[in-house]
Amino acid sequence: MYPVWQLPVIGSALVIAFIASFHILPSHLATSAFWFNVYVENKAYKQNRPELLEFIKKYVLTILIFSFVFGSLSGVGIWYSITVSNPKGISALIHNYVWGWATEWVFFVIEIVAIYVYYYTFDKVDKKTHLTIGLIYAIGSWISMIIITGIIAFMLSPGKWLKTGGFFDGFFNPTYVPQLLMRTSFMFAVAALYAIVVAATLKNKEVKSFIIRRASLWGIAGTVSGSLFFIWYYKALPKAAEEVSEMTALIPKILPHVVIGSLIVLMVWFVFTLIKPHGARLVPGILAILILLTGIFSAESMRERIRKPYVIDQYMYSNQIISNDMIPKQVRSNLSDIDTQGILRYSYFVPAGLQVITDKNMQQAGQVIAEIECSACHTLQSNGWLRPLPDMVKKAGLSNVDDAEALIGFLNSFPFMPPFAGTDMEKKALAVYLVSLYK
Ligand code: HEC
Incomplete structure (x- = not known):
């Protein structure tokens, strides 16, 4: 990956x-x-x-x-x-x-x-x-x-x-x-x-x-x-x-x-x-x-x-997404490209079957998005050592997709988390995945 x-x-x-x-x-x-x-x-x-x-x-x-x-x-x-x-x-x-x-x-x-x-x-x-x-x-x-x-x-x-x-x-x-x-x-x-x-x-x-x-x-x-x-x-x-x-x-x-x-x-x-x-x-x-x-x-x-x-x-x-334009070095922020293309297409090695989100692969695609955008700071497993995502989901009370989607929408207002980058469909997939962690 x-x-x-x-x-x-x-x-x-x-x-x-x-x-x-x-x-x-x-x-x-x-x-x-x-x-x-x-x-x-x-x-x-x-x-x-x-x-x-x-x-x-x-x-x-x-x-x-x-x-x-x-x-x-x-x-x-x-x-x-x-x-x-x-x-x-x-x-x-x-x-x-x-x-x-x-x-x-x-x-x-x-x-x-x-x-x-x-x-x-x-x-x-x-x-x-x-x-x-x-x-x-x-x-x-x-x-x-x-x-x-x-x-x-x-x-x-x-x-x-x-x-x-x-x-x-x-x-x-x-x-x-x-x-x-x-x-x-x-x-x-x-x-x-x-x-x-x-x-x-x-x-x-x-x-x-x-x-x-x-x-x-x-x-x-x-x-x-x-x-x-x-x-x-x-x-x-x-x-x-x-x-x-x-x-x-x-x-x-x-x-x-x-x-x-x-x-x-x-x-x-x-x-x-x-x-x-x-x-x-x-x-x-x-x-x-x-x-x-x-x-x-x-x-x-x-x-x-x-x-x-x-x-x-x-x-x-931290998740390797460039946040700001760096004109003197001719580097541009990745955010707008990712928002239009979607993070799954934008990332190099996402399996072809996951690049397009369907009802069937929704949760799995969401997990890949979490691996790309969240795993630098959160382990995905509940027994993880680094701010385990399941614990975070529980702490934030994300028991349904709407709440999860709303939180993802607010990511850029958390000063210590990068904004969510991706399409609306991807936001939904990530929300479905997060809710699946709520136990
Ligand atoms: C740059 C590091 C970083 C990245 C990347 C990151 N987070 Fe976080 N996240 C944090 C920190 C730090 C906290 C606060 C941890 C605590 O409260 O102990 C946090 C807390 C949370 C919480 C709990 C919020 C609350 O209401 O208390 C959730 C849910 C969460 N993160 C989800 C995500 C998701 C989903 C992603 C990926 C889209 C993500 N995070 C990416 C650093 C990050």
């Missing part, structure tokens, strides 16, 4: 959410850890404390395994999952930002080469050269963040791009700077969390407490400044999104609580390890990372909800 990938029960959107939220841990470790490494290595040489290098070697190995194995797997996983679940969204991004990604990948390659060279040249090159290699990694990986953040923030707030279609107009969009600063801050908290876990396994007590104390300070600074930039980021959201964000129905209260709660737990952990570095153990250290992951997942869910009904704000809906 290209371009629709309907994953039963879980829902395609949640697959992306799981992979992408996890990816934040290895990717932000990859961009932050070497700043801490270079800092410690510099201290080791300046104060003539070669024992500190014991930590660095262990830490680099952790980064290599965690960031470069799990980070690469989940990074490629994001590409696979977004490509199958929203091919038109990804096509829009590639058409606009292919050179952005190409540039990012150049820095990514620098990063990969630098970490291997760094790891294998301990004691083999002079100190200054080794530090320089570490610095090349640190700067290269941060530049990759500078680039990718532009593309990610673009989807949430395309800004002037909507009028001009310009690469940099979309790149330097209203949420770009606060988001970059927020990620840059939090990445130091991620580096600190891992450094504490690695240092907890060290035997040399003096090295252990030195590293853990410094890491705790980095962690506190990163968490505090990251939280401040988070507030700025939230305030910079486009106005329409802000209105939506106020809809309590859309953002379950638990999400902001989990985000704030996880930040508080992190702060308590960092303050504890600062005061009692020898109390830091492996298991609570790993738990702190998992708590951060829960906070990340909740913050990402909030962002996803705020972006609704769009996948690229004011340009493309």
